[in-house]
Amino acid sequence: MTSRNSDGRNGNEPAGEPAGAGTAHDYSATLFLPQTDFPMRAGLPQREPELLARWERIDLYGQQRKAGEGKPRFVLHDGPPYANGNIHIGHALNKILKDVVVRSQGALGHDSNYVPGWDCHGLPIEWKIEEQYRARGKNKDEVPVVEFRQECRSFAEGWIDVQRAEFKRLGVEGDWSHPYVTMSYDAEAQIAREIVKFAGNGLLYRGSKPVMWSVVERTALAEAEVEYHDHTSSTIFVKFPVTGYRKSAATAGGLPKGLEPASEAADIHLFPSYEGASVVIWTTTPWTIPGNRAIAFSPNVTYAVYEVTEAPHDNWAKVGEHFILADKLAEEVFKAARVTGYERHREVDPTHLVCAHPLKGVEGARDYFDFCVPVVPGDFVTDDTGTGFVHIAPGHGADDFNLFMSAHLGEVPHTVGPDGRYYDHVPLFAGARVMDDKGKDGDANDAVIKALAGADKLIARGRLKHQYPHSWRSKAPIIFRNTPQWFIAMDKDIAAADGSTHAGDTLRARALGGIAQVQWVPASGQNRITGMIENRPDWVVSRQRAWGVPIAVFVRDRGDGTVEILRDNAVNQRIADAFAAEGADAWYQEGAAARFLGNDHDPAEWSKVDDILDVWFDSGSTHAFTLEVRDDLKVNRAFAGGPDRVMYLEGSDQHRGWFHSSLLESCGTRGRPPYDVVLTHGFVLDEQGRKMSKSVGNVVAPQEVIKNSGADILRLWVCASDYSDDLRIGAEILKTTVETYRKLRNTLRWLLGSLHHYREAERVAYADMPALERMVLHRLAELDGTVREAYAAFDFKRVHAALTAFMTSELSAFYFDVRKDALYCDPPSSVTRRACLTVLDEVFARLVVWLAPILPFTAEETWLARFPSETGSVHLATFPDTPAKWRDDTLADEWRKIRQVRRVVLGALEVERAAKRIGSSLEAAPVVHVSDANLFAAVSAVDLAEVCITSDAHLMPDEGPKDAFRLPDVPGVAVVPNRATGHKCARSWKISPLVGTDADYPDVTPRDAMALRELAHARRAAE
Structure with missing residues (x-):
């Protein structure tokens, strides 16, 4: 111990040998001073790799599995990280938390197993290979798809090896020799089987809906693949001339029925003495105007006709024009339109109004825009911003699409292609791009704005900086684009094997019911994922890329725009068998269609679907090829010794990612969630609470922390933090963590040194102990309950706080200090001295095992310093039982x-x-x-x-x-x-x-x- 004691002695100096005292005798050799080889300086960066090598040499993982035989299982199913780069501090947080869970559950008496996994398919890896191609002037489209896929596989394999070493260096114990990977042949075969199950229960269908589309990556994206960043958009206020009204609200079967030119009487009824009124909309996506097919209003908003009475002579909004606007927004609209005088006339009910498209009749439009634009109610319309009206482009937004289809307003137009260009059939704008291949704004917005201004349908324009969706891979903005995709239905009744259905047995209903059966840590996670499931649209599972598991089904056109999926168990079996033997590359080999269809189906009639599955479907299926296949991961939720449980543990963003997709996949195919416990943690920020960024220079790399201080320091930081919220890390925080570790280590060192003199034969019975020793045993009894309860509740911060306070404030600063005189100087026969050593033995037996999940390297080093062994380990021990009689609240x-x-x-x-x-x-x-x-x-x-x-x-x-x-x-x-x-x-x-x-x-x-x-x-x- 390096700190000076209250009696003035230093714990490493021989008590009784006062320097310079000039005493006649040197009694230092007669003192029972601490003796240990356990170093004061940890040297963790050097010592930890030695312990890792030892664990591998003694097969610690295998010993743990053997020790857990017959016990209730607690399986931490690894959410697969993506195999495409070195680990970062967020990875370290995640893996350390998982390891603390696994180790603590094992110490609590469970067979707690951890099998690491990796997510290997998908766009990030494909994008890396494409970047390499571009750097070499190579064209991906000229490379055979199987060859390209093999390059993706090799890339992922390389990074798996890198990440495995980095994860192991954190002290994470698991079956590193036998991980699961989504690109293994058996995994690809099972993923294919899982999507076929959705085809069999009637939930898989091909439809045409607006989806989030990456122009840069040329594929649809899932919500979990999208993040929001600031983006500056062009804004416009557009006039839609009112042309009449709908006499009837009956609109089924196409465009609104009952339309006719507005009569003079009708005009007078709607707008007394005012003609030429226009509904005004506001949008941040001018390029969607060619796709407009309706206007939405809110029945809860008050609208009125306003006349422009004063404006500059060169203004777009001219004196005498009449605009229909939400009362609450009229002032802001006229300010944006540079209108200096206006007059409100009468209130207007927009119900059943019909307008003309603003580009109707424009030269060169070839009557493309000559249709009626109905005004319909929409529950998403507000009068917070804009004009109180929302222009509806059903091919470019989910709300737009849903409203348009529910009102039976016709077919959804296709205006923009996968490359972000207007299709050739769109007059005026054919070939113009919404954005280019690098995600920069194209010429589409300017072209539309110019056309609207030329048609005298623009009253104002501007720029707006706002949060806009971006691809989390390319970081480029995305668009919403109507395109044929494969979906899994959320609200369709699920068909049983015999084709029967039960009303209300939908994927959404199953998922919501399953959520209530799961333990969510923290509990707020339940409300978060419930809201997401309640409001999510059908699951888009198709991607227009090459690296992944294909949607391995065959289809044929029905002639009405829909397709029929081939349902043939023999075909499905051939596909799965081929994938298991050769990988999903078999789908892309020449002659694959004839091979799988066999002699029973004509390849000319049935088409092979070449779209790949969303990688979230891959990872959402991991339970099917790990938990249900590996004997060491299978659970029995009716186990007599206590129900086996499965935990999923990831960052809070996975409520819309892995937790979400796993829930839907398992509920759709098995009727229940794949997990029993879901734990979520926050993100890692710098000491000022900022997101880490290389450009800012505030990135804390786990590799550097380990190199300088050791992995146990990172682990101590994790367990000292409230992981349910965002965590902070930086030089000062790590400095504090190192100081805390030093105090803990010194406590352990003094324990080891004092216990050098302990002999089991000199043990003192509880009843014969002094009150101070019985008080320390009482604290052990209290801590035993606290530690077990906190570990069971995954409250590692509470464990850290309790043990740190006990070791530094109660042991080092009090009990050790008081008892040093008796330990060092009392006669060998002293009951006080022997009782203290007995208590120190009990303290050691618990502290080291309690600390082991948090500080596995230090706990192992401490354990071996007292109990040298060729094959033993503190990580094979369970939390010791503590006698109830030790608890003495009165004392x-x-x-x-x-x-x-x-x-x-x-x-x-x-x-x-x-x-x-x-x-x-x-x-x-x-x-x-x-x-x-x-x-x-x-x-x-x-x-x-x-x-x-x-x-x-x-x-x-x-x-x-x-x-x-x-x-x-x-x-x-x-x-x-x-x-x-x-x-x-x-x-x-x-x-x-x-x-x-x-x-x-x-x-x-x-x-x-x-x-x-x-x-x-x-x-x-x-x-």
Whole structure:
């Protein structure tokens, strides 16, 4: 120990050998000083790799599996990280939390297993290979698809090896030799089987809907693949001339029926004496105007006709024009339109209004825009921004599409292709691009704005900086685009094997019911994923890329725009068998269609679907080719010894990612979630709460922390943090963590050194122990409950706080300090000394195992320092049972009172030390005045000098003199810090009038003389 003790001695110096004292005898060899080879300096960066090698050499993982046989299982199913780069601090947080869960569940008595996994398919890897191609001037489209896929596979394999080494370096124990990977042949075969199950239960269908589309990556994206960043968009206010009204709300079967030119009477009825009124819309996507087919309004918003009465002569909004606007937004609209005077006429109900498209009749439009634009109610319309009306382009937005289809307003137009260009059939704009291949704005917006201005349908334009969806891979903005895709239906009744259905048995209903059966940590996760499932659209599972598992089905056109899926078990079996033997590459080999269809189906009639599956479907299916296949991961939720459980643990973004897709996949095919517990953690920020960025220079790399301080420091930081929220890390935070670790290590080191003198034969029974020892055992009993409960609840911060406080404040700063004199100086026969060693043995047995999940390297090093073994490990131990009789709340309350009085004494001594009236606390013999009867009774029961580490102490049942030292928060206690009288003991350094009373040992106290006699007798007996 490097810190100076209250008695002035240093724990590494031989007590009884005062430097320069000039004593006649050197008694240092007679003291029971701590002895250990456990180094004060951890050297974790060097020591940890040695322990990792040892764990591999002794097959620690295999031993853990054998030790867990027959116990209830707790399986931590790994959410597969993506195999495309070095790990970052978020990976470290995730893997450390998983390892703490696995180790602590094992110590709690479970067969707790961890099999690491990797996600290998998908666009990020494909994108990397394409980048390499572009750098070499190579065209991907000229490379055979199987060859390209093999390059993707090799790329992923390389990064799996890199990440495996980095994860293991964190101290994560698992079956690293047999991980699961989504690109293994057996995994690809099972993923194919899983999508076929959705085809079989009727939920898989091909439809044409607007989906999030990456122009840069040329594929549809899932919501989990999208992130939001600032983006500056062009904004426009557009006039849609009112042409009439719908006499009937009946609109089924196409465009609104009952349309006719508005009569004079109708005009007067709607707009008395006003003609040429226009509904005004506002949009941040001018390029979607060619796809407009309706306008939405809100029945909860008040609208009126406004006339422009004053405006600049060159203004787009001209004097005399009439606009229909939401009352709440009219002022802002006219301000944007540079209108300096306007007049409100009468309120308008937009229901059943019909407008013309603003580009109707424009030269070169070839009557493409000559259709009616109905005004329909929409529950998503508000009067917070814009005009109170929303233009509906059903091919470019989910709300737009749903409203358009529910109102039966016709077919959804296709205006923009996969490359972001308008199709050739779109007049005026054919070939114009919404954005280019790098994600930059194309010329489409300017072209549309120019056309609208030329048609006199624009009243204002502007720019708006707002949050806009971007691909999380390419970081480029995305668009919503109507395109044929494969979907899994959320609200269709699920068909059983015999084709029967039960009303209301939908994927959404199953998922919502399943959520309630799961333990969510923190509990708020349940509400979050519930809201997502309640509101999510059908699951888009197709991607227009090459690296992944194909949607391995065959289809044929029905002639009505839909397709029929081939349902043939023999075909499905051939596909799965081929994937299991050759991988999903078999789907892309020449002649694959004829091979799988066999002789029963004509390849000319049935088409092979070449779209690949969304990677979230891959990872959502991992339970099917890991938990249900591997014997070491299978669970029995009706296990007699306690139900087996499966945990999923990832960042909070996975409520819309892996947790989400796994829930839907499993509920759709098995009727229940694949997990029993879901734990989520936040993201890692810098010390100022900012997102880490290389450009900002605030990135903390786990590799650097490990290189400089060791993995146990990272692990201690993780467990000291509230992982349910975003975590912060940086130089100062790590500095604090290192200091905490140093204190913990010093406590362990002193324990080891003192236990060098422990002999099991000298063990003291609980009933024979002094009160102080029984109080420490009481604290162990309390901590046993706290630690078990916190680990079981995955509350690692609570474990860290409890153990750190106990080790630093209660052991090092109190119990060890008080008992050092007895441990070092008492005779070998001393009950106090032997009882203390007995308690230290019990403390060690628990502390090291309690700490092991958090600090696996340090706990192992500590364990082996006391119990050297060729094959043993602290990580094979479970939390020791703690006798119930140790719990003594009455005794603990008494010691709480004693420590209150002790605080006042130590405060008085500190004043004396600061004034240089004393040096060591052993130079004092304080008089302690205690007027509080309860405190007096408690303190009377102990040796106050021993507790306060003074040479003597006198207890008085009174108020004490006015000038005595007091602490405001401990009333009834006053201390007069008198100096001790007598001579200094050459062995214990205590000052006592009894020094010199023993003729054989005149320079020590009688206690020390007894110790010297016993030692001399033992030495003679040994000779």
